[in-house]
Amino acid sequence: MVSSPLNVKLMQFLHQSPTPFHAVANLSGMLESADFERLSESEHWNLEKGKGYFVVRNDSALIAFRGGSGNIVADGFRVTGSHTDSPALKIKPLPTMMNKGYVQLGVEVYGGALLAPWFDRDLSIAGRVHFQTKQGQIKSTLIDFKAPVAFIPSLAIHLNRNANEGKKINRQKELPPILLSTQNGKSFDFDNLLLKTIRNNKGCRNADDVLSHELLLYDTQPPCLVGLEQEFIASARLDNLLSCFLTCVSLIESKKTFPGVMICNDHEEVGSVSASGAQGPFLRSVLERILRTETSDDDSFDRAMSNSDFWSIDNAHGIHPNYSEKHDEQHSPSLNLGPVIKMNANQRYASNSKSVALFKSICKKGNIPFQCFAMRSDMACGSTIGPISASEIGVETIDIGLASFGMHSIRELSGARDTELLKKVVTAFYNR
Numbered sequence: 001m002v003s004s005p006l007n008v009k010l011m012q013f014l015h016q017s018p019t020p021f022h023a024v025a026n027l028s029g030m031l032e033s034a035d036f037e038r039l040s041e042s043e044h045w046n047l048e049k050g051k052g053y054f055v056v057r058n059d060s061a062l063i064a065f066r067g068g069s070g071n072i073v074a075d076g077f078r079v080t081g082s083h084t085d086s087p088a089l090k091i092k093p094l095p096t097m098m099n100k101g102y103v104q105l106g107v108e109v110y111g112g113a114l115l116a117p118w119f120d121r122d123l124s125i126a127g128r129v130h131f132q133t134k135q136g137q138i139k140s141t142l143i144d145f146k147a148p149v150a151f152i153p154s155l156a157i158h159l160n161r162n163a164n165e166g167k168k169i170n171r172q173k174e175l176p177p178i179l180l181s182t183q184n185g186k187s188f189d190f191d192n193l194l195l196k197t198i199r200n201n202k203g204c205r206n207a208d209d210v211l212s213h214e215l216l217l218y219d220t221q222p223p224c225l226v227g228l229e230q231e232f233i234a235s236a237r238l239d240n241l242l243s244c245f246l247t248c249v250s251l252i253e254s255k256k257t258f259p260g261v262m263i264c265n266d267h268e269e270v271g272s273v274s275a276s277g278a279q280g281p282f283l284r285s286v287l288e289r290i291l292r293t294e295t296s297d298d299d300s301f302d303r304a305m306s307n308s309d310f311w312s313i314d315n316a317h318g319i320h321p322n323y324s325e326k327h328d329e330q331h332s333p334s335l336n337l338g339p340v341i342k343m344n345a346n347q348r349y350a351s352n353s354k355s356v357a358l359f360k361s362i363c364k365k366g367n368i369p370f371q372c373f374a375m376r377s378d379m380a381c382g383s384t385i386g387p388i389s390a391s392e393i394g395v396e397t398i399d400i401g402l403a404s405f406g407m408h409s410i411r412e413l414s415g416a417r418d419t420e421l422l423k424k425v426v427t428a429f430y431n432r
Helices: 005-015 020-033 190-198 238-253 283-292 299-305 353-365 385-393 416-429
Strands: 038-039 051-059 061-066 078-083 088-099 102-110 121-132 138-144 178-180 208-217 224-226 234-235 258-266 309-313 341-343 371-373 396-401 404-405 412-415
Touching: 005 020, 005 234, 005 238, 005 416, 020 038, 020 051, 020 061, 020 121, 020 138, 020 190, 020 238, 020 258, 061 238, 078 238, 078 385, 102 138, 121 190, 138 190, 138 208, 208 396, 234 385, 238 258, 238 309, 238 412, 238 416, 258 283, 283 299, 283 385, 309 385, 309 416, 341 353, 353 396, 353 412, 353 416, 385 396, 412 416
Parallel strands: 038 051, 078 258, 078 309, 309 396, 341 371
Antiparallel strands: 051 061, 061 258, 088 102, 088 208, 102 178, 121 138, 121 208, 224 234, 234 412, 341 396, 404 412
């Protein structure tokens, strides 16, 4: 059994974070409990040596940092990067569809989701809603229905005899979930439903009109340990909230000696091109503001970056026993055998011999096992925030992560023993 306190807390975090907005709210709570002070981008910062701080952008991306006790420019930053978003079904702005006596919601696919597992699941709705108060103020709040309120039923095999022979899913026609039966003459207004829901939130009783929303469907089945010896974690959003949680714990538990930074970007699954994504200015902006408290030298940022290291931490593809031919034989990581170094000749991953050498040396010093992944040469390779962040701020970067199955499915699988190993090596990196 691998029911460690770390995994219990990880599964609680996953369950309570159905959207990037909820994930950032929960990460913020973890940091505040560890005496990290929240900053506002719109205010002047007065930073103290060794003290922890964090800043949030768009409610969906977060940077936490400690300045260290020495000279930041000379010491450089130890930066880890993950992402808060996962492939999902996003509810459209005007979603209500009345069809054959049922209320359905129009949805669009966010990111590269595996669509088949979304059928026949107990789904709920969560996200962010902007509203106007009776006094005319514009505010926002997070909502989570928690209860299963939606369902996407499969077509019975009797009506589709070729269902098990491969089938293309029509995203417009087949993905709208059923929300309500209207055969008894019920009327339905989605904005009214949201208005009633947000009025139950603290500080939102005077909500008068729903203006806009960013809402996702999610599977209500909670995370759990599976396997005869409970050595695997099954959950939604392991890619990549697992990394966000573990890097946050590592930063909190690390020493205050060296400048440590954790960034959790949004929008990685759709290309990272946004104000809160890795191709936006968020990280550079925060690093420059930290450095301005240390020195006014014009070249301080470039000097600091030359002494810094960035670890992009995102899940890796474990070798699937039913599809082992999809892997390169020499680069086939397994669940529960340690963190995975991800490499690609075409810079889909940012790892190079220098950054890999540093990672391996830290692992060897801590007796932490590690593995290596490279894609088959005849298959296309995915990417991460690693190459984007490296090019945006000019920092030495490596791509690593934990091996997993079912990446981009509504429910993924990772190794329960691997979580402690990743936390250990990331904490050692912050302490280096």
